[in-house]
Amino acid sequence: MMNYKGGVGKTTLTANLGAVAASRGLRVLLIDLDPQTNLTFSFFSIDEWQDRIKDEGTIKQWYEGEMPGRNISLADLVLTPGPVNKALGGTTGKLDLISSHLGLINIDLELAALLGGTTTLNASKRRFLDLHGCLRRALEDEHFGQYDLVLLDCAPNFGLVTKTAIVASEHVLVPAKADYLSTLGLDYLVGNCDELKQQFNDFVDHRGGSDDHRPITSEFLGVVFTMVQIYSQQVTAAQQTYIDQVHLNSRVPVLKSKIRNSTRHFGSSGEGGVPAMLRATSKDEVVREFDELADEVLGALALSSGGDR
Ligand SMILES: Nc1ncnc2c1ncn2[C@@H]1O[C@H](COP(=O)(O)OP(=O)(O)OP(=O)(O)O)[C@@H](O)[C@H]1O
Numbered sequence: 001m002m003n004y005k006g007g008v009g010k011t012t013l014t015a016n017l018g019a020v021a022a023s024r025g026l027r028v029l030l031i032d033l034d035p036q037t038n039l040t041f042s043f044f045s046i047d048e049w050q051d052r053i054k055d056e057g058t059i060k061q062w063y064e065g066e067m068p069g070r071n072i073s074l075a076d077l078v079l080t081p082g083p084v085n086k087a088l089g090g091t092t093g094k095l096d097l098i099s100s101h102l103g104l105i106n107i108d109l110e111l112a113a114l115l116g117g118t119t120t121l122n123a124s125k126r127r128f129l130d131l132h133g134c135l136r137r138a139l140e141d142e143h144f145g146q147y148d149l150v151l152l153d154c155a156p157n158f159g160l161v162t163k164t165a166i167v168a169s170e171h172v173l174v175p176a177k178a179d180y181l182s183t184l185g186l187d188y189l190v191g192n193c194d195e196l197k198q199q200f201n202d203f204v205d206h207r208g209g210s211d212d213h214r215p216i217t218s219e220f221l222g223v224v225f226t227m228v229q230i231y232s233q234q235v236t237a238a239q240q241t242y243i244d245q246v247h248l249n250s251r252v253p254v255l256k257s258k259i260r261n262s263t264r265h266f267g268s269s270g271e272g273g274v275p276a277m278l279r280a281t282s283k284d285e286v287v288r289e290f291d292e293l294a295d296e297v298l299g300a301l302a303l304s305s306g307g308d309r
Pocket residue numbers: 005006007008009010011012013034036038154155156226227228259260261262263266267268269
């Protein structure tokens with residue numbers, strides 16, 4: 001989930017889509033890559049995080065040091081939050097999480113400094129590939145073969161940690177609001193991701209495939225409009241205009257599903273460690289919308305038969 005515009009629903013979507021996928025029997029891993037740590041606090045209480053997770057069990061420990069992953073294995077950071085998995089009882093699905101840390105913001109700057117610290121062109125290409133490809137390599141560990149779906153919740157920036165997430169992803173989903181500024185930036189965002197991909201792949205080609213990096217073949221799954229204003233069963237005219245403009249003028253695909261604005265459901269996001277979509281009643285419109293979104297996303301990832309596992 002990425003969009004360097006803030007507050008567009010990335011974290012809410014990650015938590016709830018992950019929970020809905022798990023309720024359909026999928027084994028889901030969520031990774032919180034945002035120093036704001038909102039996804040983590042959707043599943044763990046602050047006390048639990050302070051006492052048990054903060055000092056040894058977060059993605060910050062993994063990213064820090066000379067090269068991410070040298071000090072600690074990503075698999076050692078996987079947590080199983082209690083309340084959500086209890087709520088999933090009776091399904092074969094599960095939901096695990098790798099926690100973030102408020103200090104990740106400094107790590108992002110340190111990583112950027114590491115990128116510039118080489119002298120020869122070849123060494124700097126190697127460093128570029130190793131740093132940008134670090135999360136991708138780590139997720140290829142056999143430990144993660146047990147998961148059907150891994151969702152990465154990015155911070156609202158295009159820093160190095162976010163870039164490692166893009167390199168690691170097979171698909172990029174862009175939550176966005178249907179307003180002027182949000183839709184204006186979408187092509188730019190896709191352009192930036194394409195540039196990163198291009199640069200990574202050029203460096204891989206240049207090295208003649210002689211090392212452990214492969215070209216990135218990820219694609220944009222599309223934009224999913226969130227917090228959409230609905231009146232009388234319809235998207236408001238103003239918002240529909242922005243959605244139509246993206247359809248017509250943008251090269252970014254737009255998902256059919258949309259998530260409406262519902263402060264009733266998302267006003268207290270993650271309260272009690274169980275995402276709203278597992279707490280809501282099935283007749284709520286927004287539950288139907290999340291179901292459709294799950295159909296569309298899991299269908300595109302060929303994971304829609306998860307419930308039969
Ligand atoms: N569909 C929705 N209806 C109403 N409120 C929502 C909805 N989705 C998210 N929110 C609320 O909007 C705020 C921003 O959402 P969220 O944290 O998911 O966005 P984000 O893109 O992850 O933000 P950031 O860029 O800061 O990480 C939160 O308070 C959340 O509870």
